[in-house]
Amino acid sequence: YGTSRVNGQGHLEIGGVDTVDLAAKYGTPLYVYDVALIRQRARAFKETFEQLGVHFQVAYASKAFSTIAMLQLAKEEGLSLDVVSGGELYTALAAEFPVDKIHFHGNNKSKEELEFALAANIGCIVVDNFYELDMLENLCKEKNQVMQILLRVTPGIEAHTHDYILTGQEDSKFGFDLQNGQAEAALKRALQSEYLHLLGLHCHIGSQIFETTGFILAAQKIVEKLSKWNKELEFSPSVLNLGGGFGVRYTHEDEPLSPAKYVEEIVKEVKVQAAKYELPMPEIWIEPGRSLVGEAGTTLYSIGSSKEVPNVRKYLAVNGGMSDNIRPALYDAKYEAVLANRPLAEIEETVSIAGKCCESGDMLIWDLPLPKSNDQDLLAVFCTGAYGYSMANNYNRIPRPPVVFVENGEAILVVKRETYEDLLRNDLRLSVGIGQEN
Numbered sequence: 001y002g003t004s005r006v007n008g009q010g011h012l013e014i015g016g017v018d019t020v021d022l023a024a025k026y027g028t029p030l031y032v033y034d035v036a037l038i039r040q041r042a043r044a045f046k047e048t049f050e051q052l053g054v055h056f057q058v059a060y061a062s063k064a065f066s067t068i069a070m071l072q073l074a075k076e077e078g079l080s081l082d083v084v085s086g087g088e089l090y091t092a093l094a095a096e097f098p099v100d101k102i103h104f105h106g107n108n109k110s111k112e113e114l115e116f117a118l119a120a121n122i123g124c125i126v127v128d129n130f131y132e133l134d135m136l137e138n139l140c141k142e143k144n145q146v147m148q149i150l151l152r153v154t155p156g157i158e159a160h161t162h163d164y165i166l167t168g169q170e171d172s173k174f175g176f177d178l179q180n181g182q183a184e185a186a187l188k189r190a191l192q193s194e195y196l197h198l199l200g201l202h203c204h205i206g207s208q209i210f211e212t213t214g215f216i217l218a219a220q221k222i223v224e225k226l227s228k229w230n231k232e233l234e235f236s237p238s239v240l241n242l243g244g245g246f247g248v249r250y251t252h253e254d255e256p257l258s259p260a261k262y263v264e265e266i267v268k269e270v271k272v273q274a275a276k277y278e279l280p281m282p283e284i285w286i287e288p289g290r291s292l293v294g295e296a297g298t299t300l301y302s303i304g305s306s307k308e309v310p311n312v313r314k315y316l317a318v319n320g321g322m323s324d325n326i327r328p329a330l331y332d333a334k335y336e337a338v339l340a341n342r343p344l345a346e347i348e349e350t351v352s353i354a355g356k357c358c359e360s361g362d363m364l365i366w367d368l369p370l371p372k373s374n375d376q377d378l379l380a381v382f383c384t385g386a387y388g389y390s391m392a393n394n395y396n397r398i399p400r401p402p403v404v405f406v407e408n409g410e411a412i413l414v415v416k417r418e419t420y421e422d423l424l425r426n427d428l429r430l431s432v433g434i435g436q437e438n
């Protein structure tokens with residue numbers, strides 16, 4: 001991946017930095033991000049749009065990995081930002097992200113979150129449902145403020161991916177149904193409002209998608225409706241946001257397309273559809289999360305105990321697990337790994353990598369070919385940059401690992417390791433007995 005290679009010491013190196021040195025300096029588990037690879041991905045998406053001569057925004061879906069440093073990097077690369085909660089918005093503001101390029105998503109934004117977004121005067125709110133449409137309009141009226149919005153629609157497309165992350169199909173908690181009149185009703189409401197400025201539509205059909213068929217079908221369905229609304233309601237959208245979901249390579253079996261290919265095919269189709277219905281070409285917005293940061297992340301673990309189940313398997317445990325990467329337990333996600341201190345050593349056995357959490361399901365990788373290893377070895381698990389740190393948790397009161405960015409031979413710490421004290425920060429003592437405030 002990216003700048004990963006084996007260096008002169010025979011160690012895994014990322015961003016010109018020896019991972020064995022990183023583990024010695026920062027400890028393990030440790031999330032390491034290849035900054036050059038993130039930049040390369042961001043530029044690939046943007047440059048393709050530029051070459052195709054369309055107006056666009058590439059919004060980083062910060063749920064994949066939201067920290068101040070990451071959002072500073074996204075800002076440096078000229079990306080826009082998708083946030084889905086007050087906490088993500090707060091992080092964006094802390095990173096001094098340009099507010100006009102922040103888009104706020106979510107199927108149940110609270111009144112406080114909407115007020116926060118209005119006070120920050122962010123670029124747009126992606127309205128998900130009628131409840132939110134009412135609440136937002138009332139808040140805007142109260143504050144005498146106009147807010148730009150997109151309406152999130154579900155076009156009824158099923159992306160072939162894991163069931164838990166299907167969002168574009170009709171039976172979904174997200175968005176206004178495009179087929180049954182919901183989207184049209186929402187559109188009429190938005191168009192009537194003095195306080196809501198409707199920019200266009202949004203859809204997100206799923207995650208870790210390997211082909212462009214789903215995006216193309218979604219674009220077709222949406223543009224067809226837009227042409228109807230153009231004729232009947234004289235609505236001409238300035239923005240069509242087709243969401244994120246572009247796939248990455250977790251293992252050698254995954255074959256995602258390049259960022260350029262996804263963008264080319266999507267833009268081509270929207271151009272064809274717009275021409276077919278004689279609609280002006282809208283701005284195309286996309287929201288990649290995983291494909292910007294997934295492959296750029298590697299987690300370094302120390303190897304600890306092992307257990308043989310005779311004639312069945314060998315378990316090899318690392319000093320992290322579902323607390324820093326819940327994806328294998330939650331989605332049956334697959335990963336590949338090498339020994340960071342000797343990635344080229346001969347493969348001698350097949351082991352299954354266990355986490356340290358008190359749960360049998362806490363397995364990171366089943367049946368991984370490895371050299372015979374011991375507690376002097378470091379395991380590097382690849383492609384952990386998306387939804388690893390962001391879904392990390394304190395199960396078993398395990399502190400969250402730190403994050404380092406590496407680039408051009410330098411490493412910088414961007415998230416500190418949690419301490420035991422951090423774990424107790426919100427705990428209050430029962431010093432005066434139950435029922436009495438302390």
Ligand code: LLP
Binds near residue numbers: 061105331387
């Ligand atoms: N836009 C919207 C509206 C989304 O719901 C999502 C992801 C994205 C963009 C970014 O999708 P990406 O490009 O990262 O695939 N925790 C799961 C993924 C959940 C994705 C939810 N929405 C995982 O670890 O696979």
